[in-house]
Amino acid sequence: MFYDRGRELEKLNEVYSYPGSSFIVIYGRRRVGKTTLVREFLKDKLALYFFVGEKDEALLLEEWSREVEERLSSHLPPYVKPKFGSLEELMEFLLDFSRERTLVVVFDEFQNFRTVKPSFFSSLQRLWDEKKNSSNVMLIAVGSYVGMIKRIFMGKKEPLFGRVDEWIKLKPFDFWTAWGFVRSLVDIDSRHFVELYSALGGMPRYLLYIPRYYRGNSIDAVKGLFFDEFAPLREEGLNILKLEFGRFYRSYFSILEAVSLGRVTPKEISDKTGLKPLTVGKYLSELTNHYEYLTKEVPVTENPLKTRKVAYRISDEFFNFWFRFIYHNYTALEENPERVFERFKAEFPAFVGETYERIAREFVKKQDLGFKPERVGRWWHKGEEIDVVAYDRENIALFEVKWKSLSLKDVKSILKALDRKAQLLPLRGHYKLGIIAREFEDKEGLREEGFLAFDLDDLIR
Ligand SMILES: Nc1ncnc2c1ncn2[C@@H]1O[C@H](COP(=O)(O)OP(=O)(O)OP(=O)(O)O)[C@@H](O)[C@H]1O
Ligand SMILES: [Mg+2]
Structure with a gap:
């Protein structure tokens, strides 16, 4: 079909x-x-x-x-x-x-x-x-x-x-198209889909594995697809990228690995890989502009052409997952696959949380917030971070994103912290605060109080 x-x-x-x-x-x-x-x-x-x-x-x-x-x-x-x-x-x-x-x-x-x-x-x-x-x-x-x-x-x-x-x-399916595609093939709940999407991204070919590998549990499906002895996607990243990069693939691989592990600035990448800053700069530029495997982000309030505050991320969900959990553990996967898998299970929720943040940003772009944002993105400065900032000349909407189930008390304290961080932003105008979580208590009550509040059901509709 x-x-x-x-x-x-x-x-x-x-x-x-x-x-x-x-x-x-x-x-x-x-x-x-x-x-x-x-x-x-x-x-x-x-x-x-x-x-x-x-x-x-x-x-x-x-x-x-x-x-x-x-x-x-x-x-x-x-x-x-x-x-x-x-x-x-x-x-x-x-x-x-x-x-x-x-x-x-x-x-x-x-x-x-x-x-x-x-x-x-x-x-x-x-x-x-x-x-x-x-x-x-x-x-x-x-x-x-x-x-x-x-x-x-x-x-x-x-x-x-x-x-x-x-x-x-030709790009992979976006999150919503991928969801429609998979749902037309198999009965799966939205939470499990977000987890599988974090590992597979919107590649039709990989999404087609879901009907075969998903038996009501997303972790087992990921295990079968990536970690088992004959897992079909275990070697996939290597097979594809080796041909793309040719002879010098090792340096490109170590940079992509470092980025997948959260080393996102040129300095951090250079420290992690041991490659000279000049070399890192050259490879980063190639990986971003020529090969298009990396995306360069700047804080949403900065001018991308002027700022020196940059962070890189792997554009493709699949490669991000593959470098983070498979390539990074290559040797250990041969020697002690059980241990690698246990560690993966402990780290996966946080990883899904990062994917959920990106989905949330795409969602906010399409959402009616009472104004039409000119920019939507992440903001960070000196260890402080706001997951989603959307603004035009007069209005600013801020969101904290959580891949969790939250009580009303949790939400209130998150919103309070967000209110404090709002003071740090170099933006003037009418502020609205919001929460985007997997699920939380009293959505209607929060909305009546004037907060923006969305859960996974809202996102995935
Ligand atoms: N629009 C689509 N709808 C349904 N299935 C699709 C769609 N696009 C791709 N697929 C499925 O994904 C798989 C991979 O697609 P395809 O072979 O067209 O990719 P490709 O980009 O040509 O890849 P390759 O580089 O391996 O040749 C195919 O088996 C196909 O069934
Ligand atoms: Mg083809």
């Missing part, structure tokens, strides 16, 4: 309706659903799907000729049997074929041309420049290794630089 991706399909259909040729790149990390999206888009169209396996050019052409014959035969004279001596010949044929009608051509795992035939990039460029204006090809290059795809199309010296008309970065 195909789920969601309405915006991406809409964009693709829009481009499809343009006259002439277009070059589209769909990229996103492995398992995010690129192939599935493209297949869905191709369903009712005249289209060719080519998977660029790491094989000989001749073998690929043999496979692809069959695809051409199958899809296009009704448009070709009966005596023509497609046969191509090179990738260039194939490409030229497709460009010429589409003079008369629109044709979609997909190359999945496009980056593999680097090993199949690196010179194809420049011959593709030549053919494309020469023929695109007289043909109607929608050329879609799908790529899994974000860094490599960017290099191929954005590297100033690369032949295909500047040829792409549209970029689609």
Whole structure:
């Protein structure tokens, strides 16, 4: 069953309706659903799907000729049997074929041309420049290794630089889409879902494990997925990222590990990894801007371009979990898996709490607070922290977020502490205080007193 991706399909259909040729790149990390999206888009169209396996050019052409014959035969004279001596010949044929009608051509795992035939990039460029204006090809290059795809199309010296008309970065499902997807597959309560989401994130492929591994207990499901001997996701992070980073993966890995353990400033990361500050700076910038595995955060009241107060976090829930609990314990997992699992169980609630904070911030962005916030984010200064701050020119809403079940007394003391922290903020205006917890007593009473109060039932609706 195909789920969601309405915006991406809409964009693709829009481009499809343009006259002439277009070059589209769909990229996103492995398992995010690129192939599935493209297949869905191709369903009712005249289209060719080519998977660029790491094989000989001749073998690929043999496979692809069959695809051409199958899809296009009704448009070709009966005596023509497609046969191509090179990738260039194939490409030229497709460009010429589409003079008369629109044709979609997909190359999945496009980056593999680097090993199949690196010179194809420049011959593709030549053919494309020469023929695109007289043909109607929608050329879609799908790529899994974000860094490599960017290099191929954005590297100033690369032949295909500047040829792409549209970029689609495919992201994991957001929390609410993931919840809808999983609920359509299996009966699961919202609390368990938040716990599993903390480990799996919004990757459709990983979410599809839930119906098989979830038997009413999320901790057991995580154990089966990550910690058991044949756990399907135990090696997953390594398999994906090693290919992405290539030869120098160790330094990238140690930085990601440090960040997952809560070392979030360049200084802390340098201290933890033993890498020189200059090196850390370079890697952090690559991991953030080029590979997009890290996100840089600043206190919500600061100007991101000017402030030096930065904190990094791993953008993807799955990688965050994997580095924190699996990679960090690699050796121990071999030697004493039971102990690693016991420690994991003790630390997991706090970890879920951090995910819940991020979900809460996304929730606040969509919520009617009586004003439309211009910025929503975390705030911190000298050891003080506020989980969610939302503000415009006149209004400020502050929230404390707890992944716990709270009594009214707990909530009151949390709100009191929040009131004190409010004084530290460099913002003037009308303040509202709020609590977002898993559950708590007397939600209605708190709202009547003028507090903003939301529990998991509100968040997940
Ligand atoms: N929109 C979707 N609805 C339902 N299931 C999906 C969706 N997208 C992906 N999936 C499922 O997730 C799995 C992984 O998706 P897919 O193979 O398309 O990802 P990919 O990005 O092409 O990954 P890879 O890099 O491994 O090729 C598939 O088995 C598919 O069933
Ligand atoms: Mg794929």
